[in-house]
Amino acid sequence: MTRAILVVDVQNDFTEGGALGVQGGAAVAERISAYLAGHADDYDLVVASRDWHDADNDNGGHFAAEPDFVDTWPPHCVAGTPGAEYHPSFDTSTVDVHVRKGMGEPAYSVYEGHADDGRRITEVLAEHGITEVDVVGLATDYCVRQTALDAVEHGQHVRVFTDLVEGVHHERSAEVLAELAHAGAVIAQSPGTAPEVG
Structure with missing residues (x-):
């Protein structure tokens, strides 16, 4: 078995009440924790990422006073602030590797990040x-998307669990899941989850 799960950016600033809060983000944090409580042993590696932006610059144009919410954003997940911390409903006790990304530069994918020991x-x-890589977390239409595409590009077999992700925009998120499926990712419910009816 050579499977990892990548838990993408389950942080306070990306959940309700945060600088870029996703509706349903807190619920995703809870569901990911419940899933890992029963399935962490299914993985060789449990990886969790956080945006970890600099406070004293625009992070390579990532932050803007008048953001377009496409390429530029209001300040979020600034290193050392409560917004950058994991959401309290995300139980990190099973996490093997913590990844920080976006330190002074735009970064959407876990693959752009560094582990605590400095390694890519x-x-x-x-x-x-x-x-093999399973991808869960926030947000479907941004960092989950780019992480899954990069995993495919790196030659990994990729699954995205639809019950363990949440997007900013509902319609765009549906388009992104279709895009990921076209790229070769498997789009499915997490194992042990009853399929949705209706």
Whole structure:
């Protein structure tokens, strides 16, 4: 078994009440914790990422006073602030590797991040021989999307669990899931979850 789960940006600023809060984000945090409570042993590696932006600059144009919410954003997930911390409903006790990304630059994908020891996460995954990756977290139409696309590009077999992600825009998120499926990812409910009816 050479499978990892990548938990993307389950942070206070990306959940309700945060700088870029996603409706349903807190519920996703709870569901991810419940899933990991029963399934963490299914993985060689549990990885969790956080945006970790600099406070004293625009992070390579990522922050803007008048953001367009496409390429520029209001300040969020600033290093060391409560907004950058994991959501309290996300139980991190099963996390093996913590990744920080966006330190002074725009970064959407977990694959752009660094582990606490400074290594690129691509090195960590390679060291563990990871060939299969499950992607969950926030937000479907931004960081989850880019992480899943990068995982496919790195030759990994990718699953995105629809019950463990939430997007900013409902219609765009549906388009993104279709895009990811077209790219080769498997779009499915998490194992052990009853399929939705109706």
